[in-house]
Amino acid sequence: MGNLCACLAAKSVKKKPATKRLANPPPNASNRWSRIRSSRKEKLDDTLLHEQALAAAILFRQNGSSLPFDRSSSLRYPPNSSSKKSANTLPRCSSSRARSLTDPLLHPQQLVNQDIKLDELETCHFILVHGGGFGAWCWYKTIALLEEGGFKVTAIDLTGSGIHSSDSNTITNLAQYVKPLTDFLENLAEGEKVILVGHDFGGSCISYAMERFPLKISKAVFLAAAM
Numbered sequence: 001m002g003n004l005c006a007c008l009a010a011k012s013v014k015k016k017p018a019t020k021r022l023a024n025p026p027p028n029a030s031n032r033w034s035r036i037r038s039s040r041k042e043k044l045d046d047t048l049l050h051e052q053a054l055a056a057a058i059l060f061r062q063n064g065s066s067l068p069f070d071r072s073s074s075l076r077y078p079p080n081s082s083s084k085k086s087a088n089t090l091p092r093c094s095s096s097r098a099r100s101l102t103d104p105l106l107h108p109q110q111l112v113n114q115d116i117k118l119d120e121l122e123t124c125h126f127i128l129v130h131g132g133g134f135g136a137w138c139w140y141k142t143i144a145l146l147e148e149g150g151f152k153v154t155a156i157d158l159t160g161s162g163i164h165s166s167d168s169n170t171i172t173n174l175a176q177y178v179k180p181l182t183d184f185l186e187n188l189a190e191g192e193k194v195i196l197v198g199h200d201f202g203g204s205c206i207s208y209a210m211e212r213f214p215l216k217i218s219k220a221v222f223l224a225a226a227m
Contacts, residue, residue, distance in 0.1 A: 118150050123193040123218045125152040129181060131200025131225070135162025138199075154194075156181050158205065178205045185213045193218040198225045 118124045126146055128139045136155035146153045159177050160168030171177050188194070195218055198206035203225025210217055 123195060124150065125154070125192075125194045127181070127184070127194045127196050128153065128155040129196065129198040129202035129205050130155070130158065130161065131198075131202050133161075134200075135164075137162060154184070156184060158202075174204065174208055178208050181205060181209050182212055185209055185216050188216055192216065195219045195221065197221040197223060199223045200225055203227050 128136070128142065130136060130138050136157045139153075139155045143153045143155060157164040157180060159171055159179055160166045164180065175182075185194070193216055196206040196209060198204075198221070203222045204227070206220050206222075206225075207227055210220055
């Protein structure tokens with residue numbers, strides 16, 4: 001028997017067209033690209049935070065690092081003497097935030113009674129208690145206006161809030177959280193009374209303080225607060 005020979009033509013191989021790598025591929029294209037972009041963003045955020053921390057440290061040193069940081073004070077500018085309405089206007093705050101459509105149209109002097117006599121009041125000492133996730137720093141505008149009106153103001157940092165050095169994870173009850181406020185009220189002089197102001201969860205805190213020290217509290221203000 002003879003051998004069967006067959007001659008077959010070589011099969012032509014089609015080359016795939018070269019694809020260009022996209023600078024910004026879609027989210028589902030590659031997890032590696034997403035990891036690279038996220039790591040770059042984290043580095044930029046870390047750099048920005050580092051620069052902000054250095055700027056804050058420089059400002060703190062310029063104000064005198066040997067003195068304690070006064071969280072209850074804010075920079076206030078006197079009214080412009082050349083203005084015709086300077087006699088009826090309060091000093092503006094150092095905040096540079098632009099007014100939004102949701103801001104009230106009332107001026108600060110409309111919210112403060114200019115004819116009030118502090119000597120006739122039972123007390124002119126305000127105790128400001130912040131809400132959850134805040135600190136005494138959130139009252140800086142309120143402190144500026146009240147002090148300009150002649151009132152005495154104290155803003156409290158509750159346990160683990162603001163500059164309070166306690167770990168918030170160790171708080172297990174309301175008494176521990178409100179301890180800075182109750183300690184302050186306990187150390188008040190005999191017969192001295194204060195006006196408590198609580199915002200948000202701070203309302204529950206001043207309610208607790210009112211039960212503990214009913215004779216040391218003249219009034220309580222619940223500012224969008226829980227009771």
